[in-house]
Amino acid sequence: MAKELRYGMVGGSVYAFIGEVHRKAIAFDPRAELVCGCFSNIPSENEDTAKAYGIDPGRMYADYKEMAKAEAAREDGIDFVSICTPNFLHYEIAKEFLLAGINVVCEKPLCFEVAQAEELEALAKEKDLLFAVTYTYPGYTMSRVMKDMIAAGKIGKIAAVNAEYVQDWLINELEPQEGAKENLSVWRKDPKFSGISNCVGDIGTHIEAYVNYVTGLKIKRLAATTNKYGHALDLNANILVEYDNGVNGAYWCSQIAAGHYNGLVVRVFGDQGALEWRQEQPDYLYYTPKGQAMQVLTRGGNGIDQPAGGYSRLPVGHPEGLYVAFANIYRDYVTALIEKKAGRPYDTSSITMVDAGVDGVKFVHAVVESAEKDSAWVEL
Ligand SMILES: NC(=O)c1ccc[n+]([C@@H]2O[C@H](COP(=O)([O-])OP(=O)(O)OC[C@H]3O[C@@H](n4cnc5c(N)ncnc54)[C@H](O)[C@@H]3O)[C@@H](O)[C@H]2O)c1
Numbered sequence: 001m002a003k004e005l006r007y008g009m010v011g012g013s014v015y016a017f018i019g020e021v022h023r024k025a026i027a028f029d030p031r032a033e034l035v036c037g038c039f040s041n042i043p044s045e046n047e048d049t050a051k052a053y054g055i056d057p058g059r060m061y062a063d064y065k066e067m068a069k070a071e072a073a074r075e076d077g078i079d080f081v082s083i084c085t086p087n088f089l090h091y092e093i094a095k096e097f098l099l100a101g102i103n104v105v106c107e108k109p110l111c112f113e114v115a116q117a118e119e120l121e122a123l124a125k126e127k128d129l130l131f132a133v134t135y136t137y138p139g140y141t142m143s144r145v146m147k148d149m150i151a152a153g154k155i156g157k158i159a160a161v162n163a164e165y166v167q168d169w170l171i172n173e174l175e176p177q178e179g180a181k182e183n184l185s186v187w188r189k190d191p192k193f194s195g196i197s198n199c200v201g202d203i204g205t206h207i208e209a210y211v212n213y214v215t216g217l218k219i220k221r222l223a224a225t226t227n228k229y230g231h232a233l234d235l236n237a238n239i240l241v242e243y244d245n246g247v248n249g250a251y252w253c254s255q256i257a258a259g260h261y262n263g264l265v266v267r268v269f270g271d272q273g274a275l276e277w278r279q280e281q282p283d284y285l286y287y288t289p290k291g292q293a294m295q296v297l298t299r300g301g302n303g304i305d306q307p308a309g310g311y312s313r314l315p316v317g318h319p320e321g322l323y324v325a326f327a328n329i330y331r332d333y334v335t336a337l338i339e340k341k342a343g344r345p346y347d348t349s350s351i352t353m354v355d356a357g358v359d360g361v362k363f364v365h366a367v368v369e370s371a372e373k374d375s376a377w378v379e380l
Contacts, residue, residue, distance in 0.1 A: 003033040004338050008071060008078040010064045010093050011085030011107075013040040013049045018107060019084035022134070023053070025326030026082075028313075032334050036071060036078060038064045064093050072100035079337060080105060080130070086187040087195050091116045094131070098123045103130045103337060105330075109205050109364060110357030112195045117361040121354045130340065130348065132333050133357035135209040137264055139325030141299045142285040144308030144350065146268075146275050147214045149287070152306070156272025156290075161211055161241075161249030163266040165203040170255035174229050191232055198233035200226065200367045203264075204253040205360040209352055210266055211251075212359065214277075217243040219363065221379045226371040229256070239367055242377075283319055308350075 007026065012019010019039065026032050036059035039049035043062065050060035061067035071077040080103035083093050091111035094104050098120065110117050110133055124131035137143055149155070187193035188202065195201050212218060222241045226234035239251040257263070264279035276286040283299040297303055300316035311328050314320055332350045339346035359380075366378040 003031055005032040005079040005334055005341075006035045006076065007032050007080050007082060008036040008038075008059075008067060009034065009082045009084060010038050010067065011040070011083060011089070012037075013042070013045040014052050015045050015048075016040075016084065019082070021323060021326055022082050022084055022105075022330075025323050026330045026334070028324065028327035029331045029334065031338070032079070032330070035059055035076075036061065036067060038062065038067045065096055068096045068100040068102065072102060078102060079341070080333075083107060086193050087201065088112065088187070088193045091120065094120050095123065098127055098129055098131070101127060101129070105132045105134060105333060106357065108133050108135055108209070108357065109195065109201045109360050110354070111361060114358070114361050114365060117354075117358040121358050124354050130333065130337055131354035131357075132329070132348075132351050133209075133354060133360070134326065134329060135206060135213070135352040135356060135360075136322070136325055136329070137206060137210050137279055138213040138350075138352055139327070139329040140277075140279070140282045141308060141311040141320065141324075141328070142277055142282060142297070143210070143214060143325075144311055144328075145297065145299075145304055145306045146277050146285055148306035148308045149275060149285075150215055150268065150270075154273065154287070154289070155268065155270030155275055158215055158217065158245075158247055158268060158270050160247065160269045161215065161217070161243075161267070162269075163207045163211055163249065164252040164254075164263065165207050165265075166252065166254045166257040166260040166263040167203065168256060168258045168260050170235050171258055173231060173235060174256055189231065189233065194233060195364070196233075196368050197226075197364050198231075199235050199253050199255050200237050200239075201364050203255070204237055204239065204251065204367065205363060206264060207251045207253060207266070208363045209356050209360055210264070211249065211268075212356065213352060214266065214275075215268055217245065217247065217249075218359070219366075219380050220244045221377045222363075222366050222370060223375045223377045224367040224370040225375055226367065234368075234371075237367060237371070282321065282325070 038061040227236040336346040
């Protein structure tokens with residue numbers, strides 16, 4: 001049966017990391033079909049991926065510009081493109097597809113410069129296209145339950161936020177050994193490919209986007225320290241933030257924290273209680289109403305009376321994970337696009353769209369500027 005939408009991908013060969021996750025996630029709800037791609041700048045990797053996914057050889061493109069042009073000209077051209085390349089290419093690729101009139105899903109961080117991010121946002125608006133940025137973690141069911149509970153006043157007025165995203169995969173970079181295998185993937189290490197930040201751009205932006213998603217709070221200003229340990233870009237950062245309502249938060253992101261893998265932990269404290277979510281145990285949400293014992297809310301389990309509980313796909317006790325988080329993001333994006341194409345009302349409120357991408361770029365710049373100015377407060 002023909003699927004309702006067609007999509008293409010730039011980057012994300014079968015040898016890469018996140019593109020494969022995107023493809024699998026889209027396939028959870030079989031409404032969008034992969035029909036074309038420019039999966040790699042390395043011809044053999046592009047071909048291997050096109051073959052693995054049964055792509056018509058005429059729709060395997062050596063160049064993303066050619067792909068945007070050719071797909072825009074086809075009757076049966078793609079409805080959206082997923083961009084899964086390294087950071088330095090996001091801006092030019094996204095711009096090319098927007099100019100061609102094609103909807104975009106782009107990996108984070110959106111791009112290097114604030115002006116570029118704002119240009120992409122304006123272009124999407126002008127062309128009336130749906131532009132999502134895949135921040136991943138809001139896709140988990142219990143993140144959405146957390147957002148609903150905060151909006152429903154379950155923890156009252158927010159008084160403080162504390163969040164971290166910590167990993168240890170670059171711990172060897174603290175003391176690089178002569179002749180040792182490089183651990184920092186080439187493009188992440190080099191400002192030409194990664195931008196002005198490594199760790200903050202890669203995982204600090206997830207904290208910023210997540211807190212905004214679940215609380216609605218926007219950062220007004222921040223003060224930061226970053227640690228490079230002799231490298232060109234940061235591997236660790238501590239960030240104090242002040243939101244637009246005057247409340248403070250503290251963020252820590254690190255790639256040198258021994259014993260931590262993908263430790264995104266977000267704690268939101270209100271005057272009536274607290275909520276805490278941990279990405280490594282994503283099916284649980286820790287809820288402490290003021291004056292009561294902590295409750296462990298479980299995805300698919302009793303006591304989840306929030307609408308977002310409906311995102312749960314497996315019975316309680318069968319763990320869901322990262323693929324499903326991406327699948328939920330794509331489920332909402334594809335639904336919005338189908339409704340929009342049909343001229344019906346559509347809803348993007350559960351998806352991090354291009355405006356969240358713009359905020360992420362501003363956040364990275366503010367952190368780097370503050371760290372360079374001896375941790376001075378920097379307005380966003
Ligand atoms: N949302 C998340 O949780 C998450 C997780 C990991 C990575 N990411 C983001 O995804 C992006 C890719 O990261 P990755 O870890 O998959 O990187 P990767 O290096 O594993 O993959 C990059 C892919 O892009 C391809 N590519 C490079 N130049 C190209 C070009 N000119 N045309 C077409 N393809 C090209 C490469 O061949 C490769 O297939 C980055 O922006 C990263 O920040 C996001």
